[in-house]
Amino acid sequence: MGRVALQINSIIRFGFNRNSITSFLWDPWLFGKSVMTVFPSSNLDSLIPLHAMVSDYLRDDGWLLPAVVSDTIAISLQHFKFNQETNGTLFWQDSNKACFSSFIKYYHREEAKVDWYNLVWHKHFAVKYSFYTWLAINNGLKTAEELLKRTIRVPQSCSLCFVHSETTGHLLYECDYAFSVLQNLIPMVIKTAVEAKLANWKHTENLRISWAG
Structure with a gap:
């Protein structure tokens, strides 16, 4: 302080x-x-x-x-x-x-404003969800991939589907099991609509990577 x-x-x-x-x-x-x-x-x-x-x-x-x-x-x-x-x-x-x-x-006056700002910190944001979204975009979630970077050795397979490697991208828009859970929690959301949202997320992730590079 x-x-x-x-x-x-x-x-x-x-x-x-x-x-x-x-x-x-x-x-x-x-x-x-x-x-x-x-x-x-x-x-x-x-x-x-x-x-x-x-x-x-x-x-x-x-x-x-x-x-x-x-x-x-x-x-x-x-x-x-x-x-x-x-x-x-x-x-x-x-x-x-x-x-x-x-x-x-x-x-934060000297920090660059990133393209995905409004996706996270919008008018009706809830701190809990925005914080986890921010972590996900910045690869801050403690996935197996990120833990390995910190020399913490854990099984590398996805904790949900046990098939693919556990990365932030996989958990959010590639894991079939995660998607099935989402569909059951929000049954009124049709698959195409959710996939469109996830596609937009993936686009945002690509923007973040290009910006960071």
């Missing part, structure tokens, strides 16, 4: 008011760093309560710091221009209405 927090220091800002819950010692409110990082040799953690908030020492006309704080630190803080906010403590860039999706987009 610390590594992630360091990545977003430059694009977050803190608002200060009497109700702010920003930690005086540990939150990166001072020029993108924490007080403990800016003044590492000051031993502030032994002079100021560990749970102290910025609001404990902030007044309308400036700072009211404990006498134990050195003049060097006091002067530095007096020159620090803080954002007076009536509501809220932590803000995302210039927005007062940040949401988790903003963080996700920023965190």
Whole structure:
């Protein structure tokens, strides 16, 4: 979590008011760093309560710091221009209405958007199923083939049909036994419709392989 927090220091800002819950010692409110990082040799953690908030020492006309704080630190803080906010403590860039999706987009900003994105993370996705779909596309399912790559030796035949080698592709769109189970679980789905879906999946798999290569 610390590594992630360091990545977003430059694009977050803190608002200060009497109700702010920003930690005086540990939150990166001072020029993108924490007080403990800016003044590492000051031993502030032994002079100021560990749970102290910025609001404990902030007044309308400036700072009211404990006498134990050195003049060097006091002067530095007096020159620090803080954002007076009536509501809220932590803000995302210039927005007062940040949401988790903003963080996700920023965190993954340097990653390429793959062709099969909408197949997995669509509007009505369920995390459980999307996660396994994502694993399957990235060859992350613990099939015999993948386990062997990790030097884990298990029988290589399919655990369902015991005929062909167990690979992600076989389990999803080649195994006759897996398909018969699917037909029995969803009897209203006719074979041609399911095969069309699986063909589309196979096409997506080919796109993934070409993209990865």
